Amino acid sequence: MIKYVTRRLLVAIPTIFITISIIFFSLRILPGDPALAILGENASEEALQNLREQLGLNLPVWQQYIHYIGDLLRGDLGESISSGTPVIQMIQENFGSTIILSIASIMLGCLIGIPVGILSALRPNSWIDNFVRFISMIWVSVPPFLLGILLILAFSLKLNLFPSMGAGEGIWGTIHHMILPTFTLGLILSGVMMRFARASMLEEINQDYIRTAKAKGIPINVVIFKHALRNSLIPVITVIGIDITALISGAVITETIFSRPGLGSLAVGAIMTRDFAILQGCLVLFAVLVIIVNLLVDISYSIVNPKIKQS
Amino acid sequence: MSEPVLKETVSTPVSEAMKEQKPPKKRHKHAEWTAFKKSRLGMFGLVILVIMSFIAIAAQFLMPYDPLAQDVANRAQGMTADHWLGTDPLGRDILSRVILGSQTSLFVGFVSVAISTIAGGFIGMLAAYKGGWLDDILMRILESIMMIPLLLFGLMIIVALGSSTTTLIMVISIGLMPGVARMARGSALEVKEKEYIKAAISLGGGNLRIIMRHIFPNILGPLLVISTLHMSSAIRIEASLSFLGVGVQPPTPTWGNMIQEGFQYITSTPGLIIFPGLALLIVSISFNVMGDAIRDAFDPHIKHQRK
Numbered sequence: 001m002i003k004y005v006t007r008r009l010l011v012a013i014p015t016i017f018i019t020i021s022i023i024f025f026s027l028r029i030l031p032g033d034p035a036l037a038i039l040g041e042n043a044s045e046e047a048l049q050n051l052r053e054q055l056g057l058n059l060p061v062w063q064q065y066i067h068y069i070g071d072l073l074r075g076d077l078g079e080s081i082s083s084g085t086p087v088i089q090m091i092q093e094n095f096g097s098t099i100i101l102s103i104a105s106i107m108l109g110c111l112i113g114i115p116v117g118i119l120s121a122l123r124p125n126s127w128i129d130n131f132v133r134f135i136s137m138i139w140v141s142v143p144p145f146l147l148g149i150l151l152i153l154a155f156s157l158k159l160n161l162f163p164s165m166g167a168g169e170g171i172w173g174t175i176h177h178m179i180l181p182t183f184t185l186g187l188i189l190s191g192v193m194m195r196f197a198r199a200s201m202l203e204e205i206n207q208d209y210i211r212t213a214k215a216k217g218i219p220i221n222v223v224i225f226k227h228a229l230r231n232s233l234i235p236v237i238t239v240i241g242i243d244i245t246a247l248i249s250g251a252v253i254t255e256t257i258f259s260r261p262g263l264g265s266l267a268v269g270a271i272m273t274r275d276f277a278i279l280q281g282c283l284v285l286f287a288v289l290v291i292i293v294n295l296l297v298d299i300s301y302s303i304v305n306p307k308i309k310q311s
Numbered sequence: 312m313s314e315p316v317l318k319e320t321v322s323t324p325v326s327e328a329m330k331e332q333k334p335p336k337k338r339h340k341h342a343e344w345t346a347f348k349k350s351r352l353g354m355f356g357l358v359i360l361v362i363m364s365f366i367a368i369a370a371q372f373l374m375p376y377d378p379l380a381q382d383v384a385n386r387a388q389g390m391t392a393d394h395w396l397g398t399d400p401l402g403r404d405i406l407s408r409v410i411l412g413s414q415t416s417l418f419v420g421f422v423s424v425a426i427s428t429i430a431g432g433f434i435g436m437l438a439a440y441k442g443g444w445l446d447d448i449l450m451r452i453l454e455s456i457m458m459i460p461l462l463l464f465g466l467m468i469i470v471a472l473g474s475s476t477t478t479l480i481m482v483i484s485i486g487l488m489p490g491v492a493r494m495a496r497g498s499a500l501e502v503k504e505k506e507y508i509k510a511a512i513s514l515g516g517g518n519l520r521i522i523m524r525h526i527f528p529n530i531l532g533p534l535l536v537i538s539t540l541h542m543s544s545a546i547r548i549e550a551s552l553s554f555l556g557v558g559v560q561p562p563t564p565t566w567g568n569m570i571q572e573g574f575q576y577i578t579s580t581p582g583l584i585i586f587p588g589l590a591l592l593i594v595s596i597s598f599n600v601m602g603d604a605i606r607d608a609f610d611p612h613i614k615h616q617r618k
Contacts, residue, residue: 032472249462276471
């Protein structure tokens with residue numbers, strides 16, 4: 001066990017390193033000029049040159065890269081171009097809100113997706129199954145921004161049940177404000193969960209040991225809930241690892257739509273000021289977060305599924 | 312007049328010989344298509360997409376109004392006989408804009424998926440075929456790209472480098488490529504162990520030739536599945552970025568930037584959200600159901616499970 005975890009940790013370190021390098025080099029390799037993008041087409045050559053010096057873009061790429069990696073190792077994500085505030089500070093102020101929304105959405109997604117997916121697998125090709133497959137197809141196909149706006153249109157403007165913007169005050173106010181954003185992300189995640197739980201359960205039900213258990217005369221409910229369910233739930237954990245990048249992208253756009261404070265609003269706010277330093281900082285943080293989540297998912301998967309360790 | 316007669320008499324034995332051989336081969340070759348046709352949802356998706364592609368290609372002829380022309384007298388109207396889907400707050404015809412938007416969305420989606428499928432497919436096959444350190448390095452890099460949330464990556468790149476359709480397409484292609492490469496690698500690894508690949512190698516076939524002539528045709532099925540599913544993702548990402556104002560720039564309409572305009576005037580013109588949103592959702596669902604149906608058609612294992 002310890003051996004597996006150490007090995008997995010050692011693999012994660014180069015992955016983090018390569019990922020942050022990709023983020024750096026993609027900004028340098030792809031065509032375009034940050035200084036020109038910030039100052040606009042009409043900027044004078046002198047102003048452009050000044051800004052390039054200020055951003056350190058006039059240095060050779062390898063020097064920029066060493067500065068960048070060195071700063072990251074010291075936990076420095078750079079400064080905002082427009083305000084000069086350290087990006088890490090801006091992220092700290094907004095981090096909690098995004099994490100709470102993401103965790104609430106994952107929980108809602110599991111709560112809806114897993115039972116419905118299993119129900120659907122128990123009656124393959126019945127009308128319930130077809131209905132579930134249809135619904136899950138809608139949830140996996142709808143972009144979060146569209147679902148969020150449609151929920152606002154229906155539940156805030158037409159029915160006037162939930163607020164459409166802000167974070168709210170007090171416990172009830174906060175929960176009340178969180179319901180629509182959580183459903184936006186949670187429903188989309190539940191679609192993925194339904195499909196995965198269904199496939200996983202179907203595969204398990206067709207296994208030989210289930211047939212043996214049934215043949216031995218064990219009641220069907222016991223077979224399903226004690227034997228099949230337990231084994232079929234294990235792979236569903238991995239969905240969280242697979243889907244975490246989509247969830248983060250979804251959280252960014254959902255926060256924007258509901259005008260909630262958070263990393264998404266921070267990132268989208270940076271579009272107006274062309275402040276790519278903030279975006280780069282957020283991206284580095286999210287990428288590291290994704291790698292850590294995947295690491296945790298892999299480790300917990302290996303704990304519940306001992307078969308993995310040998311490979 | 313004598314020519315057709317001559318042709319017929321000459322070709323008869325040949326065509327008869329072909330007839331004897333062809334049916335079993337033909338049935339085998341189109342087994343996937345036959346399986347696909349049985350999926351009602353898949354066919355439904357295909358029909359919708361054929362219609363949508365036609366609309367996108369012929370957009371310039373189908374639009375009832377100039378999508379950029381502002382008609383201040385008739386602005387922010389609901390559905391009327393003149394403007395079937397109403398007008399936006401600048402008095403532009405929503406139907407015309409949704410039609411032209413389909414062109415932009417499908418074009419960006421198609422080009423990004425084409426680039427990512429070709430590049431990813433080739434990288435995946437190369438990694439599987441060569442193996443060793445090349446495989447390790449390529450896979451580690453692709454895995455790292457997968458750790459980057461695509462929407463934020465797109466935001467950063469476009470904010471830093473300026474927005475253009477080319478940049479948009481490149482960002483989406485980079486984001487989708489690792490998925491294709493991993494899948495192509497997995498399928499190619501299976502194919503690589505087959506006898507005919509070993510035979511081709513021992514006959515002295517060049518690497519590129521073996522990859523293109525022997526491995527590539529055998530992973531076409533999985534590539535088709537993933538590119539269909541990726542069309543749905545690409546169109547959604549384009550719409551999301553355009554919604555955030557960093558994708559396709561106004562006044563060129565796309566479904567994403569139309570919905571953004573609609574969101575600003577959510578109380579007065581909900582139609583500006585609903586109609587482009589509906590178009591986006593229908594196309595996205597169609598690609599997904601079609602992708603699923605193609606996957607089932609290519610994978611007898613899943614079909615067996617369904618029954």
